[in-house]
Each structure stands twice: as structure tokens, then as C-alpha cells.
Amino acid sequence: MDLFLQNIVNALQWGSFYALIALGYSMVYSILMLFNFAHGDIFMVGAYIGFGIATGLLALAAMAGLPVPGWLVLVLTIIISMFLTSFVGIFIERVGYRPLREAPRASAAITGLMIGIILETGNLALLGARRLSFPSLIDTVTFQIGSVYVTNKKIFIVAVSLSLMFGLHLFIQKTKWGMAMRAMSYDFQAVPLMGVSINKLAPLTFAIGSGLAAAAGILYGLAYPVLDPYMGILLGWKAFVAAILGGRGSILGAALAGFLLGFIEIFAAWIFPSTFRDLIAYSIILLILTFRPHGFFGQAHSTQLRL
Amino acid sequence: MKKMTTGLIIGLIGLLVFAANGWCFGRKTVIKIGINAPITGDIPKVGEGTKYAARMWLEDIEKAGGLTVGDTKYPVEVVIEDNESKAESAVKANTKMITEDEVLFIVGPQSSKQAIPAGAVANNYETPMITPWSTNPDSTKDRPFVFRGCFLDPFQGPVLANFITEEFKFTKAAVLYDVASDYPKGLAEFFKKAWENLHGPDSVVAFESFTTKDADFSSQLSKIIKSDAQVLFTPQYYNEVALIVQQANELGWKGPIVGSDSWGSAETVSLCGENCYGQFFSTHYAAAGAQGATKDFIDRYQAKHGYVPDDVAALTWDSLRLAQRAIEDTGKITGKIKKDRKAVRDAMARIKNFEGITGNMTFTEEGDPVKCAVIVRISDKGEYEFYKSVCPN
Known part of the structure; x- marks a missing residue:
């Protein structure tokens, strides 16, 4: 029972990363009908930008001799990095995807893979292959409830993830731009004719997705403080699985499926020998998809699918 | 570009040696040593240590005017290939160094993950190889041409x-x-x-x-x-x-x-x-409180690169010195790469009580040293x- 509760805590943290990254995949898909395969690497770029901002802020505080509390640095880092990384997303959309908007979908999907490789190797060329150690901005405080161990970082990660998801939900449901996004996911051919500019909507979607990926990157750095240029690949793939599992283009679905994926992985490693973790976890997901081929919240598209 | 410059310098040194020996004609054989290291990938620090140790060794050789085999001094060239910490890249790097660069001896790869498959390549091409850091038995098992610099x-x-x-x-x-x-x-x-x-x-x-x-x-x-x-x-x-x-x-x-x-x-x-x-x-060794040759190595490395060398650097150093010793022991370089590789391999297997900075080594039949942890x-x-x-x- 203790182990069960402990693993729920573990899975909540691990699932947060999948959920935040899966949201980016799903949002881009709902607008452009393509999966941005560079998204995992945008997450990596976000983590590195976060590293730069955090060390910069710490150095600035030290130079000015101000006793700036760690949590303030952390919050500022998240906000600034989300802002900066969203421009990375806008840039990728402008340079990588817009010229290929009318091209076959396969070309656009390949573009994502190539941009991903460019980001990884670009980072390698710029910073070298050395691992970076993400600064521990807040002291770890461990709470023991019964025999379940929870750290303040875990609580922070889950809380920030959930509030970002809630914020996104509000944006999509309550604002005009959100409405345009929802409309576009219903019919990408008719909506541009109604005066919604795809050239504004697409960069906005990339910006939001990349911002969320940056937040995920910093939270990840907080929990697993070793950064390397290839950290986004595996996580990106798995979050992509979550996006499909949630239903292509479904925001709520992506978030839920992200957490579900975290739970399945953690519990598979707990119940079965850990050697078989991914084998079992992804067999389960394959099984789910067999029975729900459109994922949890996806609908069969009435219009012709472009992927 | 760097390789070319190094090659040029070595070439010049080689020329000087010619002149000194009074040999005005004839092509001089260059001894090429291949290094197979994870410069990028999961463990770049390991690759860095390997590279730095190899450069230090080359410096010593160049200072001495080349490697003396018999009574001739041969210029030495070091070829460094990146294996990206991947098994398949390590295999490719070995194949390239053996067939294209025609190296006499290979030092590396470091991790067992790369050393096991890369060792098979070296053994098939009958090229002596020493893996400084791979502790898995399979790296050298049933491979007469593959040695290691560490315990198992x-x-x-x-x-x-x-x-x-x-x-x-x-x-x-x-x-x-x-x-x-x-x-x-x-x-x-x-x-x-x-x-x-x-x-x-x-x-x-x-x-x-x-x-x-x-x-x-x-x-x-x-x-x-x-x-x-x-x-x-x-x-x-x-x-x-x-x-x-x-x-x-x-x-x-x-x-x-x-x-x-x-x-x-x-x-x-x-x-x-x-x-x-x-x-x-x-x-394999403890840096704090080291003495003698080990201390000299640590001090030199630290002065140059600003940190205490890890075990990989020390083992790479020992492996290169073992290779040097084996090449010197052959007594002569014929210039026929296949024959020379075989001679070096045999000399390597004969080495007894080698005094390395990570301890004394004697090779067993399998090409594994008997040494302390x-x-x-x-x-x-x-x-x-x-x-x-x-x-x-």
C-alpha cells in the first residue's frame, strides 16, 4: 500500500512532463494537421535556455550583492524562458513549416525530424558535449507522510504543470484566438475563408506549444538536473505517443494521456520486473489503441485526413 | 586542418631525423597509432581524458624525436576517431583506421559497449588493439589481437x-x-x-x-x-x-x-x-596521495588542463606506453603493415611486469593484465x- 501511494506520487511527477510536451504536439496538430517532430528538441532548447537564464540571474544577484531568494529566481526563469522559447517555436514555424505548408505532409513531417537534428547538433557545436548541471534553485525539502516521501520540488512541478494546463484550457475556451483554434481543428479548409489568418494562428500555436515545452524543460532540470543535447528525443517520442493516445488534436486528451503514460510506466516497473517496463507499458498502449483507434477524445475526421 | 598541421610537423621532424641519420633517399615509414574514443555522445568526459592523455604521450615522443625501434627513429602520428559512444560508430571508426589510415596499433574504445564489437573488427583484421578501460571479459575473450589495460x-x-x-x-x-x-x-x-x-x-x-x-x-x-x-x-x-x-x-x-x-x-x-x-x-587508481610516476603524470595533466585526470586518462596513458613498449620490443619495423602488426601483437603478449602508473601489469593468455583494484x-x-x-x- 505504501509503495502504491509512493508510486502515485512518482507517476504524477513523471506524467507531468509527458503531459506538458504532448500538449504541444496536439495543439500544432489541431491547427496544421501535422506533428511537429522537432517538439522534443524544443523541450531540450527550453531546458538549456532555462539553464542560461537561471545561471545568469544567480550571477546578477551575486554581483549586485542582493540576497534574491531561490524561488523568485525559479519563477522568473520559468517566465523568461517560456517567453524566449516561444520565439524559437515561431522561428521554426516560419523557416521550417510555412514554406512547406502546401507540400505533401510527409515532407513536413521530415522537416520536423531535420529541425530536431539541427537543434541537437547545433547545441553540440555551440556548447560541446559536456553535460550541464542544472542549478538547484530551491533547497530540497522532503516531507514524510506515513512512509511516503514527497519533496517540495515534486509538489511544485505537479502544481505548475496543472496550472499551466488549466491556463491553456481557459485560453482555448474563453478567448477569441482560442475559438479560432478550435474552429480550425474542426475544418481547416473553411475557417481560413472566414477571415482567420493561418499565418497568425500557426505561429501563435507554435509559440504556446514551445512555451509549455520550455516550462517542462525547466521543471525537468529541477527534478533531473543533468542536461544533455539529446535529452529531448526519447521524451519527445513518448510524449508523441501520449498525444496520439489522447486523441489527435485533443488538448484535454493529451494532458490526460500524458499522465496516464507516466502511470503506466511507473506501475509497469513496479509490478513487473523493471527490465520489461517499456515492453509492457507500450504493449498496454498498443492494446488501448486497438480498441480506441482515435485515442480517448479524438474524432474520426469527416474531412480527408492529410497525414 | 589540425591533422594536417600535426602531420606537417611530424613530417618535418621525420626529415630532420633523415638528415641526422645520413639517409638522403628512400621513403620513411610513419608509425600510426589509432585512438577510438567517445569524443561526443553520452560520456564526452571520457573522450576528453583519452584525447588529452594521447596528446601528452605524443608530445613526449616528439620531444624524443620519434619512436626508437632497433636503432632507427620513426616519426609517430596519432589518428583520433570519435565513436560518439555508440557501438556501431566504434566499429566504423576501427574499420576506417585499420583499412584507410593503416594504423599499426589501436588504443580504445573505452566502454565495453563499444570495445566488444570494435575488438572483433581489430581481431578480424589482425590489428593489435588495447582497450584501456573496458572491464567486460568479452572484449578480449578468444581474440589474440585484443588486449586491455585494466582489471576485469x-x-x-x-x-x-x-x-x-x-x-x-x-x-x-x-x-x-x-x-x-x-x-x-x-x-x-x-x-x-x-x-x-x-x-x-x-x-x-x-x-x-x-x-x-x-x-x-x-x-x-x-x-x-x-x-x-x-x-x-x-x-x-x-x-x-x-x-x-x-x-x-x-x-x-x-x-x-x-x-x-x-x-x-x-x-x-x-x-x-x-x-x-x-x-x-x-x-583503477586514486589520484589523491599518489607518488612517483603517477604523481608526475597527475601534476603534468593538471597543470595543462586544470583538473585532476580521471582513471580513463591514466589507463589510456598506460595503454599507450604499453603499445610503445611493444613496438620498441619488436626490434625493427619492416614497413609491411601486416607483418609489423603481427610482430607488435607478439611483443605485446610477451610483456612482463610492466610498471604502469595504475599499477604493475603482466598479460595473461587472454590479453588481460593481472593488477590490483x-x-x-x-x-x-x-x-x-x-x-x-x-x-x-
């Missing part, structure tokens, strides 16, 4: 099991390892076997694994912590050590965490920080302190 995992596993038993008087151990990598997997199994020999079956109460690139070990660690294990053994590389130790602490692990020689990188402490202070691991404690300042030395009987 069947030795390291029992060393650690005995050490933990004597030091802490524990009887229950847990193991966490990467199932997708040859080195951790092999060592985890040797440790388990040795531990169960000491404390009976089922004394390894948790034997958990993950796969390369994983960052979250919370599920495995939760299991380990609830299994009433007294000690956690994790034969992982430095990037994973930092994550494992931190997560174990956060999940309420109180016991010691013991590692193997893969912990010995200069980067372990800088990534892991205070979490790793006070932990033990087995390795060192248990190191990570001090409260983050230094690798010598704790005790364990030698084979």
Missing part, C-alpha cells in the same frame, strides 16, 4: 561484494543497473553472483534495471527502498550516478550507495555534488581518496 569485472564484482561485507557487515544488497549496456549489465551480474556466494541465495533482495537514456528511476528506487536492502550497488556512468543518488535520497534511502570504476570520471562529483560525498567505489572514498571535499587496495591472489 569477474574480479571487480567480488572485490566490491567482499569490501561491502567487511566494511559494513551487511547481508542484504540491492542492485540498479542499465540493462541495455554491456558494462553495467555484466558487472551487475558478477556482483550478484559474488554476493550470493557470500550471503546465500536471495541475499540480493532487489535486482532492478532501466534502459540507457532513462532519467526517472523513482519506481525502481521505491521498490529497492521498500525491499529492506542495506546497501545499493549501481555500476553506472557519471551522468546516471548523479540522478540515481539524488533520487534515492529524495525517496528516503538512508544506506550507502556503492559504485564501480565507471564512477571514476572527473565529472561525477561536479554533477552529483554533495549527494555523492562519503560514497565508495572501486577503481583500489577502493576510493569520495571525501567531504569531493576528492577521490584512497581507501584500500585489493589485489588478486
Whole structure:
């Protein structure tokens, strides 16, 4: 029972990363009908930008001799990095995807893979292959409830993830731009004719997705403080699985499926020998998809699918 | 470009040697040594140590005006290939160096994951190779042309099991390892076997694994912590050590965490920080308190690169010196690469009581040295302190 509760805590943290990254995949898909395969690497770029901002802020505080509390640095880092990384997303959309908007979908999907490789190797060329150690901005405080161990970082990660998801939900449901996004996911051919500019909507979607990926990157750095240029690949793939599992283009679905994926992985490693973790976890997901081929919240598209 | 410049300098030195010897005609043979190292990829610090040690060795050779074989001085060229810490790239690098660059001798790859497949290539092409750091038996097994510069995992596993038993008087151990990598997997199994020999079956109460690139070990660690294990053994590389130790602490692990020689990188402490202070691991040499030639090497390396060399750098240095010794022992270089490679291999196998900076070495039939292991404690300042030395009987 203790182990069960402990693993729920573990899975909540691990699932947060999948959920935040899966949201980016799903949002881009709902607008452009393509999966941005560079998204995992945008997450990596976000983590590195976060590293730069955090060390910069710490150095600035030290130079000015101000006793700036760690949590303030952390919050500022998240906000600034989300802002900066969203421009990375806008840039990728402008340079990588817009010229290929009318091209076959396969070309656009390949573009994502190539941009991903460019980001990884670009980072390698710029910073070298050395691992970076993400600064521990807040002291770890461990709470023991019964025999379940929870750290303040875990609580922070889950809380920030959930509030970002809630914020996104509000944006999509309550604002005009959100409405345009929802409309576009219903019919990408008719909506541009109604005066919604795809050239504004697409960069906005990339910006939001990349911002969320940056937040995920910093939270990840907080929990697993070793950064390397290839950290986004595996996580990106798995979050992509979550996006499909949630239903292509479904925001709520992506978030839920992200957490579900975290739970399945953690519990598979707990119940079965850990050697078989991914084998079992992804067999389960394959099984789910067999029975729900459109994922949890996806609908069969009435219009012709472009992927 | 750099290679060209180095080549040019070596060429010039070669010319000078010609003149000195009074040989005005004839093509001079260049001795080429190949280095197969993980310059990029998962463990770039290992590649860096390899590269720096190789450069230091080359400097010495150049200072001496070349490598003396018989009574001739030959210029030396070092070819460094990046294996990106991948098995397939290591194979490619070896094939390229053997067939295109025509190297006489290969030093590397470092990790067993690359050394095992790359060793097969070297052996097939009958090119002598020494892996400085690979401790898995398969690297040299049934391969007359492949040697190693370090002890083996069947030795390291029992060393650690005995050490933990004597030091802490524990009887229950847990193991966490990467199932997708040859080195951790092999060592985890040797440790388990040795531990169960000491404390009976089922004394390894948790034997958990993950796969390369994983960052979250919370599920495995939760299991380990609830299994009433007294000690956690994790034969992982430095990037994973930092994550494992931190997560174990956060999940309420109180016991010691013991590692193997893969912990010995200069980067372990800088990534892991205070979490790793006070932990033990087995390795090839201890930098703090070293003497003689070992100290000279450490001082020279530190003066040049600003940090204490890790075991990889020291083992690479020893391996290059072994290669040098073997080449010198052949007595002459014919210029026919196949014949020379065979002669070097035979000379290598004959080496007895080589005095390396990581200890004395004599090769067995398999091409494995008989040498001692060192248990190191990570001090409260983050230094690798010598704790005790364990030698084979």
C-alpha cells in the first residue's frame, strides 16, 4: 500500500512532463494537421535556455550583492524562458513549416525530424558535449507522510504543470484566438475563408506549444538536473505517443494521456520486473489503441485526413 | 586542418631525423597509432581524458624525436576517431583506421559497449588493439589481437561484494543497473553472483534495471527502498550516478550507495555534488596521495588542463606506453603493415611486469593484465581518496 501511494506520487511527477510536451504536439496538430517532430528538441532548447537564464540571474544577484531568494529566481526563469522559447517555436514555424505548408505532409513531417537534428547538433557545436548541471534553485525539502516521501520540488512541478494546463484550457475556451483554434481543428479548409489568418494562428500555436515545452524543460532540470543535447528525443517520442493516445488534436486528451503514460510506466516497473517496463507499458498502449483507434477524445475526421 | 598541421610537423621532424641519420633517399615509414574514443555522445568526459592523455604521450615522443625501434627513429602520428559512444560508430571508426589510415596499433574504445564489437573488427583484421578501460571479459575473450589495460569485472564484482561485507557487515544488497549496456549489465551480474556466494541465495533482495537514456528511476528506487536492502550497488556512468543518488535520497534511502570504476570520471562529483560525498567505489587508481610516476603524470595533466585526470586518462596513458613498449620490443619495423602488426601483437603478449602508473601489469593468455583494484572514498571535499587496495591472489 505504501509503495502504491509512493508510486502515485512518482507517476504524477513523471506524467507531468509527458503531459506538458504532448500538449504541444496536439495543439500544432489541431491547427496544421501535422506533428511537429522537432517538439522534443524544443523541450531540450527550453531546458538549456532555462539553464542560461537561471545561471545568469544567480550571477546578477551575486554581483549586485542582493540576497534574491531561490524561488523568485525559479519563477522568473520559468517566465523568461517560456517567453524566449516561444520565439524559437515561431522561428521554426516560419523557416521550417510555412514554406512547406502546401507540400505533401510527409515532407513536413521530415522537416520536423531535420529541425530536431539541427537543434541537437547545433547545441553540440555551440556548447560541446559536456553535460550541464542544472542549478538547484530551491533547497530540497522532503516531507514524510506515513512512509511516503514527497519533496517540495515534486509538489511544485505537479502544481505548475496543472496550472499551466488549466491556463491553456481557459485560453482555448474563453478567448477569441482560442475559438479560432478550435474552429480550425474542426475544418481547416473553411475557417481560413472566414477571415482567420493561418499565418497568425500557426505561429501563435507554435509559440504556446514551445512555451509549455520550455516550462517542462525547466521543471525537468529541477527534478533531473543533468542536461544533455539529446535529452529531448526519447521524451519527445513518448510524449508523441501520449498525444496520439489522447486523441489527435485533443488538448484535454493529451494532458490526460500524458499522465496516464507516466502511470503506466511507473506501475509497469513496479509490478513487473523493471527490465520489461517499456515492453509492457507500450504493449498496454498498443492494446488501448486497438480498441480506441482515435485515442480517448479524438474524432474520426469527416474531412480527408492529410497525414 | 589540425591533422594536417600535426602531420606537417611530424613530417618535418621525420626529415630532420633523415638528415641526422645520413639517409638522403628512400621513403620513411610513419608509425600510426589509432585512438577510438567517445569524443561526443553520452560520456564526452571520457573522450576528453583519452584525447588529452594521447596528446601528452605524443608530445613526449616528439620531444624524443620519434619512436626508437632497433636503432632507427620513426616519426609517430596519432589518428583520433570519435565513436560518439555508440557501438556501431566504434566499429566504423576501427574499420576506417585499420583499412584507410593503416594504423599499426589501436588504443580504445573505452566502454565495453563499444570495445566488444570494435575488438572483433581489430581481431578480424589482425590489428593489435588495447582497450584501456573496458572491464567486460568479452572484449578480449578468444581474440589474440585484443588486449586491455585494466582489471576485469569477474574480479571487480567480488572485490566490491567482499569490501561491502567487511566494511559494513551487511547481508542484504540491492542492485540498479542499465540493462541495455554491456558494462553495467555484466558487472551487475558478477556482483550478484559474488554476493550470493557470500550471503546465500536471495541475499540480493532487489535486482532492478532501466534502459540507457532513462532519467526517472523513482519506481525502481521505491521498490529497492521498500525491499529492506542495506546497501545499493549501481555500476553506472557519471551522468546516471548523479540522478540515481539524488533520487534515492529524495525517496528516503538512508544506506550507502556503492559504485564501480565507471564512477571514476572527473565529472561525477561536479554533477552529483554533495549527494555523492562519503560514497565508495572501486577503481583503477586514486589520484589523491599518489607518488612517483603517477604523481608526475597527475601534476603534468593538471597543470595543462586544470583538473585532476580521471582513471580513463591514466589507463589510456598506460595503454599507450604499453603499445610503445611493444613496438620498441619488436626490434625493427619492416614497413609491411601486416607483418609489423603481427610482430607488435607478439611483443605485446610477451610483456612482463610492466610498471604502469595504475599499477604493475603482466598479460595473461587472454590479453588481460593481472593488477590490483583500489577502493576510493569520495571525501567531504569531493576528492577521490584512497581507501584500500585489493589485489588478486
